[in-house]
Amino acid sequence: MAATRGLFGSSLARKYWMALTGLFLSSFLIIHLIGNMPILFGDQEAFNLYAAFMTSFPPIKAVSYLLYGSILLHAIDGIFLMRQNKVARPEAYVSYNGKANATWASRNMGLLGIFTLLFLIIHMRSFWYEMHFGHVPTMDIEGAQVKDLYTMTIEAFHQLWYVILYVVCMIMLGFHLSHGMSSAFQTLGLNHPKYTPAIEKAGRYFAWIMALGFAIIPAYVYLQHLTA
Amino acid sequence: MLDSKIPKGALADKWTDYKSSVPLVSPANKRAIEIIVIGTGLAGSSAAASLAELGYKVKAFCFQDSPRRAHSIAAQGGINAAKNYQNDGDSVHRLFYDTIKGGDYRSREANVHRLAECSTDIIDQCVAQGVPFAREYGGLLDNRSFGGVQVSRTFYAKGQTGQQLLLGAYSALSRQVAKGNVTMHTRHEMVELVKVDGKARGIIARDLVSGELERHSGHAVLLCTGGYSNVFFLSTNAMMSNVTAAWKAHRKGAYMANPCFTQIHPTCIPVSGESQSKLTLMSESLRNDGRIWVPKHKKDAEAIRSGKLKATDLKEADRDYYLERRYPAFGNLVPRDVASRAAKERCDEGYGVNATGQAVYLDFAAAFMRYGQEEANVKGINNPSQDELRSMGEKVIENKYGNLFQMYEKITADNPYQTPMMIFPAVHYTMGGMWVDYDLMTTVPGLFALGEANFSDHGANRLGASALMQGLADGYFVIPYTIGNFLSQDIRTGAIATDSPEFVEAEQVARDRMEAFLNNKGTQSVDSFHKALGKIMWAKCGMARNAEDLKSAAAEIRELRDSFYKNVRVTGTMNSMNPELDKAGRVADFMELGELMCMDALAREESCGGHFRTEYQSEDGEALRQDDSMTFVSAWEFKGNDPGKATLHKEDLAFESVELKTRSYK
Amino acid sequence: MNFTINVWRQSGPEAKGRIETYPVSGISDHMSFLEMIDVLNEQLINQDIEPVVFDHDCREGICGSCSMFINGEAHGPGRSITTCQLHMREFKDGETITIEPFRAKAFPIIKDLMVDRSSLDRIIQSGGFVSVNTAGKQPDANAIPIEKADADAAFDAATCIGCGACVATCKNASAMLFVGAKVSQFALLPQGKIEAEDRVLNMVNQMDLEGFGNCTNTGACEVECPKGISLETIARMNREFLSASLSSK
Structure with a gap:
């Protein structure tokens, strides 16, 4: 038997890691979106308590390191795969009709992923970094001093360019997830004629609910600001 | 005198006795013996894999880019085996008898019996290899019936049986390649046989990619190179199927046996135009459920040809189900030669359909309704409408032949579920081939021929689903034993050198021939000559032949050959990939073979199987065999650098176990 | 025209x-x-x-x-x-x-338009077979009944003609559908299951060595496959490889 590269290094293993980290990151999106909801209702206290909880509760902190690791692994593995796939066809076709047999999103996962990564960097610089290492003013909630991330967020979303960036990036994320979700199941071998159509549908719903949910917040805040 | 080396003893014991007494080669000696296998179809792949497994060093060659592409892959219908799983009265003897009778008593009893004996092992072998044969709901293997027999003994994998069997053999071959027991040379074509001391000891092969000529030596050479139907240009064979390897061997002393015995398959898609490059076969299994007919009245046929009338417009009473009419016992399941000739007869009489008048209908309407009723019964649907029945029936047919219906629709742009298929006979298989003895050895010691490349098992007509059986029997089960008879004398020979004068000369001959083509600077393409040859062959040496036509055909072919060497234009160079050059060499050999086929057809003064001489027919147009004078195998020896000077040797056929009867399917 | x-x-x-x-x-x-x-x-x-x-x-x-x-x-x-x-x-x-x-x-x-696809042959040589001897006597063909659905699915996977359209059409030049089809054919049959673990590990390894790209599950291969080989075969290969990697000795 030839030496095989098993779960580290083989082409299939790279895909497993993409799928597993992708699914994990997606699950975090749900928590994140729920946590963001108070902004829509103008609930300053609830949002700030959620932010404080997420940055201080030890088990959550532990999970967050897993999350950072997943982001890194997903990104690095993805970039490696892109490179490998590029090398697999050194001379491009003169004419290539990709839309004839595959969706746009599925053909541009790398590009969409890179956009999402850039967004993440900006997003984390704006909020995560400030929250952890910056100078966020505090507010008093039932006697405790809590960082007022809410006000910072609202102010950020009063800038039009920033809101546009967010909405565009969320559309990118939507496309990324619309293929990525069902793709992850396929990669992990979970394909069955009975269930796969439902998984594909659910994946698309999930993708666009997430994208819409995250995009609506800055847009709503901005519109409120305009009309105020 | 031709010695077929048939073992003594009772027919049923010959092969068993032979196996227990044939000389063996010890494992240590096998490692020092090299065997060259040309072609990787069913016979070649199975032989190469089996011999490598026994311990011989095998060098396998194919001109395709992969051994998996050999034309065995295109066989559709199935493979026969005397398993009697259906308990419908089948046995080794019955398979033997059906094959002898189907071959119109022009094959060798002992070989055919051995084939029938091996048939059951083939199925076991293939299942063990993971060949996904069709199964019944209980999990056991399914069978279907085929033309010319009254039992269900055909194993199948939808309409892709050949593909599945070849991939099975290819996987066995691949396993041996990985182990290093087989050296695989793809995109290599044999262009000369090399004889040393009268024995086949090597070949000259052209590396089709680099264009280089290579010398390869071995202690034996196996030709598993298939048939030569492409001598007709239009046939169901693959575009590159050719006679070159066999013909080079023939020119070096291997006799060609019964070259005129060609099979014209009755169910092919009709020719549509001048630029047609090949014909497509629709599996004979379709005749299980399809009914063949033409209009009963000439005026209807004419109206259909001119497009004024559709097949579905014709009432039952106005249709002539001519096979059912002429052959009530077998109906649409008569052997191929009978079905083909009957179609030709109707078309010649002016009842043909299609714009060309060269087609008959194959109609599934009755089967749709019959299966629909069966389904309705199973599902407990009372009083189904005609449309419901038909659509349920269509589903059943789709399950059985879906890929064939799809294939038909793709080629003709006509939906065969709605209108009957149109079919016409086309050249499909050549029963003739290299003369071999019981060991499958040709008249050149050390040169063997397996599968369609030899002549031995099918006589004047091959039954459906028997080609796959023969290819695999020869490769998996026969040659591993019989080659020992020859190689056991070779254990002290040692490696065969490739720098001997014989190799040098053979290489030079090949090189000179190719350079002559390239330097010819003619004006006509190779294909144009091939097409011209095909037209002569089809018109005069096709489904019906007569002495006068055959004589003129031979003369026309000689003229065409002269013109070919004067006027052919071959582009490109010697030392590069050059398909035109390869084609030129093949067509040159077809031109010599064509003449020999006409000579053989002329010498065979009778009608038998696929060979129909119009001089020898009964009043109602049935073939008349001449058993008193013609019960022999014709074996032609090449003489004097001219196919026209070939001399005829006869191997008399002795029938001990069967009585020669007039084949009757009435 | x-x-x-x-x-x-x-x-x-x-x-x-x-x-x-x-x-x-x-x-x-x-x-x-x-x-x-x-x-x-x-x-x-x-x-x-x-x-x-x-x-x-x-x-x-x-x-x-x-x-x-x-x-x-x-x-x-x-x-x-x-x-x-x-x-x-x-x-x-x-x-x-x-x-x-x-x-x-x-x-x-x-x-011109002719390419060398021998990489596909080498993938088959790395494990696309059942290791039974060809020159021996095998058990009777009906000795092991096989569920019709499995036999049919194995056949569907086995209809691959090795043309390489999946590779050609894939934006990553991946051969997953080709490998998945062969892995599936044998994984579905009792005769093939016996050496299923080694097979999938070796074939995937060879596929990687040949320099094919990876799979993004675009599904283009399935659409362009002349024989309609299903993406399910790739999923089955993914499954087989995962379990083989975890459990192989």
Whole structure:
């Protein structure tokens, strides 16, 4: 038997890691979106308590390191795969009709992923970094001093360019997830004629609910600001 | 005198006795013996894999880019085996008898019996290899019936049986390649046989990619190179199927046996135009459920040809189900030669359909309704409408032949579920081939021929689903034993050198021939000559032949050959990939073979199987065999650098176990 | 019908290729695409130009030889067909048709439209077989009943013709569908299950060594496959490989 590269290094293993980290990151999106909801209702206290909880509760902190690791692994593995796939066809076709047999999103996962990564960097610089290492003013909630991330967020979303960036990036994320979700199941071998159509549908719903949910917040805040 | 080396003893014991007494080669000696296998179809792949497994060093060659592409892959219908799983009265003897009778008593009893004996092992072998044969709901293997027999003994994998069997053999071959027991040379074509001391000891092969000529030596050479139907240009064979390897061997002393015995398959898609490059076969299994007919009245046929009338417009009473009419016992399941000739007869009489008048209908309407009723019964649907029945029936047919219906629709742009298929006979298989003895050895010691490349098992007509059986029997089960008879004398020979004068000369001959083509600077393409040859062959040496036509055909072919060497234009160079050059060499050999086929057809003064001489027919147009004078195998020896000077040797056929009867399917 | 043909010409593996344009006329709509190329080549020979080299053999969609990339698609427009089954009635009179070879690192070009697909053979050699001896006596074919659904699914996977359209069409030049099909055929049959673990590990390893790309699950291979091999086969391979990697000794 030839030496095989098993779960580290083989082409299939790279895909497993993409799928597993992708699914994990997606699950975090749900928590994140729920946590963001108070902004829509103008609930300053609830949002700030959620932010404080997420940055201080030890088990959550532990999970967050897993999350950072997943982001890194997903990104690095993805970039490696892109490179490998590029090398697999050194001379491009003169004419290539990709839309004839595959969706746009599925053909541009790398590009969409890179956009999402850039967004993440900006997003984390704006909020995560400030929250952890910056100078966020505090507010008093039932006697405790809590960082007022809410006000910072609202102010950020009063800038039009920033809101546009967010909405565009969320559309990118939507496309990324619309293929990525069902793709992850396929990669992990979970394909069955009975269930796969439902998984594909659910994946698309999930993708666009997430994208819409995250995009609506800055847009709503901005519109409120305009009309105020 | 031709010695077929048939073992003594009772027919049923010959092969068993032979196996227990044939000389063996010890494992240590096998490692020092090299065997060259040309072609990787069913016979070649199975032989190469089996011999490598026994311990011989095998060098396998194919001109395709992969051994998996050999034309065995295109066989559709199935493979026969005397398993009697259906308990419908089948046995080794019955398979033997059906094959002898189907071959119109022009094959060798002992070989055919051995084939029938091996048939059951083939199925076991293939299942063990993971060949996904069709199964019944209980999990056991399914069978279907085929033309010319009254039992269900055909194993199948939808309409892709050949593909599945070849991939099975290819996987066995691949396993041996990985182990290093087989050296695989793809995109290599044999262009000369090399004889040393009268024995086949090597070949000259052209590396089709680099264009280089290579010398390869071995202690034996196996030709598993298939048939030569492409001598007709239009046939169901693959575009590159050719006679070159066999013909080079023939020119070096291997006799060609019964070259005129060609099979014209009755169910092919009709020719549509001048630029047609090949014909497509629709599996004979379709005749299980399809009914063949033409209009009963000439005026209807004419109206259909001119497009004024559709097949579905014709009432039952106005249709002539001519096979059912002429052959009530077998109906649409008569052997191929009978079905083909009957179609030709109707078309010649002016009842043909299609714009060309060269087609008959194959109609599934009755089967749709019959299966629909069966389904309705199973599902407990009372009083189904005609449309419901038909659509349920269509589903059943789709399950059985879906890929064939799809294939038909793709080629003709006509939906065969709605209108009957149109079919016409086309050249499909050549029963003739290299003369071999019981060991499958040709008249050149050390040169063997397996599968369609030899002549031995099918006589004047091959039954459906028997080609796959023969290819695999020869490769998996026969040659591993019989080659020992020859190689056991070779254990002290040692490696065969490739720098001997014989190799040098053979290489030079090949090189000179190719350079002559390239330097010819003619004006006509190779294909144009091939097409011209095909037209002569089809018109005069096709489904019906007569002495006068055959004589003129031979003369026309000689003229065409002269013109070919004067006027052919071959582009490109010697030392590069050059398909035109390869084609030129093949067509040159077809031109010599064509003449020999006409000579053989002329010498065979009778009608038998696929060979129909119009001089020898009964009043109602049935073939008349001449058993008193013609019960022999014709074996032609090449003489004097001219196919026209070939001399005829006869191997008399002795029938001990069967009585020669007039084949009757009435 | 008349067409303008843009075709890739490359004199050898190391040579630089380019698109050449030739007009072709006198084409009838019932000709197959390869017969149109035959006519083009006949025209080229008459002009003493070397004809276009392309792989072809059976011309009935089963040998897997023909391998053209036509107007941006493997085997051209049309589904469940090989190039030899593509007919000129699918094109409009006067159309410009672009023909390229299948392109992948693992399919180096030999000449013009002809590529070397021996990488697929080597993948089969690495494990695409059941290790039974061919020269022996095997158990009776009906000794092990096989559920019809499994036998049928194994057959569907086994219909792969090894043409490489999946690789050619995949934006990553991945051979997953080819490997998945063979892994599936044997994984579904009791005869193949016995060495399923080694098989999938070895075949995937060989696939990686040959330099094929990875799978993004775009599904293009399934759409372009002449035999309609399902993406399910890739999922099954993924499953088999995962469990084999975890449990193999």
